[in-house]
Amino acid sequence: xxxxxxxxxxxxxxxxxxxxxxxxxxxxxxxxxxxxxxxxxxxxxxxxxxxxxxxxxxxxxxxxxxxxxxxxxxxxxxxxxxxxxxxxxxxxxxxxxxxxxxxxxxxxxxxxxxxxxxxxxxxxxxxxxxxxxxxxxxxxxxxxxxxxxxxxxxxxxx
Amino acid sequence: xxxxxxxxxxxxxxxxxxxxxxxxxxxxxxxxxxxxxxxxxxxxxxxxxxxxxxxxxxxxxxxxxxxxxxxxxxxxxxxxxxxxxxxxxxxxxxxxxxxxxxxxxxxxxxxxxxxxxxxxxxxxxxxxxxxxxxxxxxxxxxxxxxxxxxxxxxxxxxxxxxxxxxxxxxxxxxxxxxxxxxx
Numbered sequence: 001x002x003x004x005x006x007x008x009x010x011x012x013x014x015x016x017x018x019x020x021x022x023x024x025x026x027x028x029x030x031x032x033x034x035x036x037x038x039x040x041x042x043x044x045x046x047x048x049x050x051x052x053x054x055x056x057x058x059x060x061x062x063x064x065x066x067x068x069x070x071x072x073x074x075x076x077x078x079x080x081x082x083x084x085x086x087x088x089x090x091x092x093x094x095x096x097x098x099x100x101x102x103x104x105x106x107x108x109x110x111x112x113x114x115x116x117x118x119x120x121x122x123x124x125x126x127x128x129x130x131x132x133x134x135x136x137x138x139x140x141x142x143x144x145x146x147x148x149x150x151x152x153x154x155x156x157x158x
Numbered sequence: 159x160x161x162x163x164x165x166x167x168x169x170x171x172x173x174x175x176x177x178x179x180x181x182x183x184x185x186x187x188x189x190x191x192x193x194x195x196x197x198x199x200x201x202x203x204x205x206x207x208x209x210x211x212x213x214x215x216x217x218x219x220x221x222x223x224x225x226x227x228x229x230x231x232x233x234x235x236x237x238x239x240x241x242x243x244x245x246x247x248x249x250x251x252x253x254x255x256x257x258x259x260x261x262x263x264x265x266x267x268x269x270x271x272x273x274x275x276x277x278x279x280x281x282x283x284x285x286x287x288x289x290x291x292x293x294x295x296x297x298x299x300x301x302x303x304x305x306x307x308x309x310x311x312x313x314x315x316x317x318x319x320x321x322x323x324x325x326x327x328x329x330x331x332x333x334x335x336x337x338x339x340x341x
Contacts, residue, residue, distance in 0.1 A: 091303035093194035
C-alpha cells in the first residue's frame, strides 16, 4: 500500500484545505467587522429622524436600523462617506447631520468658540502684563507712614 | 469704578442665568420642520398594493406613472399610530368627494414591518377605497424625509411637492391644499 500524497487529518480533509478555509474565513470576518465599524462611524454622524437626541448608530427603531442597512449597501457599492451623507441630506436637509456643515450660517457654530478662546487668551495675556508692570512700579507711600513702620520695625528688633 | 464693575458682573451672571433658565424651561424643540422636498420633484416608488386595490390599480403601484400627470395626496400611516386612526375617516371622505376630479390619493403603510394583517384591519375598519400599499422596509419613509407618522404630502400636477402636513390631517388642511392643487 502506498502512502497518501497529502496528509489527511482524522476528518479526511487535507490539512492545506483546512488552513485555506480558516484563512479565508478569517479574512472575510475581518472585512465584515471593518465594514460594520464604518457603518457605525457614518451612522454616528446622522440624527435619528424619529427619536429625540439620538444618532442613527445609537437608536434601535426600525427607521434607524434601515438607515444603517442603506449605509452598508452604499459602502459595499463603493460610495464615499460624503456621498452617503449627501444621500440622506437630499430628503432631510442639513438637519439630519449631527455636526452642522461648515458653511453659511452654520459656520458661526464652528468659528465662535475659536473666536471666544482667542479673546479669552488675549485678555489674560493683556491683564497679566498689566499686573506685572504694576508690580514693578515704585509704590507711593506717605513718608510719615514709612517712618512709623521703620521705627516700629526697629523697636520690634529689640 | 468698583460699583460699575460690580454692576457689570451682576448683569453678566444674570444674563447667563437667564439663558440657562430659558434652556431648561423651553421644553421640546419644535419638530414641525419644513420639508426639504418642498418645491422639488416627489420621490417615486414602486410598492405592492393591498389585494383589495389590485383590481383597479394593478398589483404594484408605480408612483412614476402618475407623477407629473395627476396632482396627488400621499399619506403615510402605520397600524400602531393613534393619530392615523383619527385622520383616516377624513381622508376617505375627501377621497369620495374628489375621486372624480383628477387628483389621486395614495396611502403608504410605513415603519410597520411585517404588519400586513394589522394593515388590512386598518383599511377594512375605515373602508379606505383609495390605493394603499405597504412600505415594508420603510425605505419610503427615508426617501420622503419622514420624521414620524402620520405625514401627508401634497404633490402638484408637475410632480413637485408643494406642502407637507405633519400629524393628522383636518378638513381645513384638506380644503385648502386640495383647492391649491386643483387650481
